[in-house]
Amino acid sequence: MNPKGRTSIPATTRRETEIEETVLVAHVEGPGRIVIKTCEAVNKSIWALFPATQVADASAGVRSLRVGDRELSDARFAERGHAEPDLAALEALVAKLGL
Numbered sequence: 001m002n003p004k005g006r007t008s009i010p011a012t013t014r015r016e017t018e019i020e021e022t023v024l025v026a027h028v029e030g031p032g033r034i035v036i037k038t039c040e041a042v043n044k045s046i047w048a049l050f051p052a053t054q055v056a057d058a059s060a061g062v063r064s065l066r067v068g069d070r071e072l073s074d075a076r077f078a079e080r081g082h083a084e085p086d087l088a089a090l091e092a093l094v095a096k097l098g099l
Contacts, residue, residue, distance in 0.1 A: 009036075
């Protein structure tokens with residue numbers, strides 16, 4: 001480490017780890033231990049914490065909520081009947097909003 005706190009990684013190590021000209025992230029992993037990773041490696045580490053089944057379950061949950069919302073909306077529409085919209089009220093609202 002130089003007086004400015006900079007450290008160089010030997011060229012052979014950079015080539016072997018394929019970290020030439022890339023952004024690196026460093027973090028302390030304990031006393032006297034610093035871990036250096038590429039951004040891609042950090043992303044992979046983060047995604048590894050969330051198994052694919054959880055991601056699929058989350059999207060399935062969102063789809064289920066959307067289906068429920070649509071069913072509720074359709075039921076409320078059916079309850080109101082298929083009455084024509086109140087154009088006078090719509091025009092008053094548009095005028096009030098200045099549109």
